[in-house]
Amino acid sequence: MRTLGVDLAAATRKTAVAVIEWSGGTGSNSPTQGSARLEHLALDVDDQQIVDLFGTCGITGVDCPVGWPDALLPFLTGHLNFDAVPVLEHDGIAGRRLLAYRDTDRFCTAHTGLIPLSVSADRLAHPAMRCAVIQAKIAQLHGPQPRDGSGRLAEVYPAASLKIWGLNGRGYKGRGVPEAERLEALLALLEERAPWLDLAGHRDRITASDDLFDAVIAALAARAVGRRRTLLPDAAHAAAARSEGWIHLPSCTLDELPF
Incomplete structure (x- = not known):
């Protein structure tokens, strides 16, 4: 399995992608832990690069509302x-x-205590417009992707994934010294909790960019989506999820991802 994580911003220069190649591990009943390697990491990514990478990966997790x-x-x-x-x-x-x-925003708050930014009344509106264009470009080549994440594209929320996995994801965004120190500590904790993840020499780049870090977390969350280890919409939320989108919150621990 190859998973793509996209930290989507309104501006290309702030958009990051990460591709993780997963090997070994045959499912939840497997006694053998697999491994994961960060195969590609990039910042300043345009729409076409995202569409091209989508075509090479089994599951894409995008950190942006899809509806x-x-x-x-x-x-x-x-x-x-x-x-x-x-x-x-x-x-x-x-x-x-x-x-x-959206329904999924309220669901996310109920389960994690985090309040996602509003797609219609906050800073996410512009990135969401770009995301809609990217979804249309993907649809032209690969067919429409269901907004509930049941296809090859799923909405993820790195801050919520980090909280569910027991990682303190507060205070690492920004360019100041305190933020840089928190990002360094957060990545070190991720490495400790996920020794099966090979950053392939990209560690220094990740500690220098919270956008790259979020793309890596989005790619990890995409693995949970691909393994059907996320909280799925029930009957009460299913209709809204199909039209509004659905944030996929991991229902597994970080340790379970490689299996």
């Missing part, structure tokens, strides 16, 4: 057409939260 809240389009259409009914349905803070957050 918008279902309530948002009727709200905007109502506003555009001077139709007050769908607009007034979202009067008040509770109504506006339905426009800002």
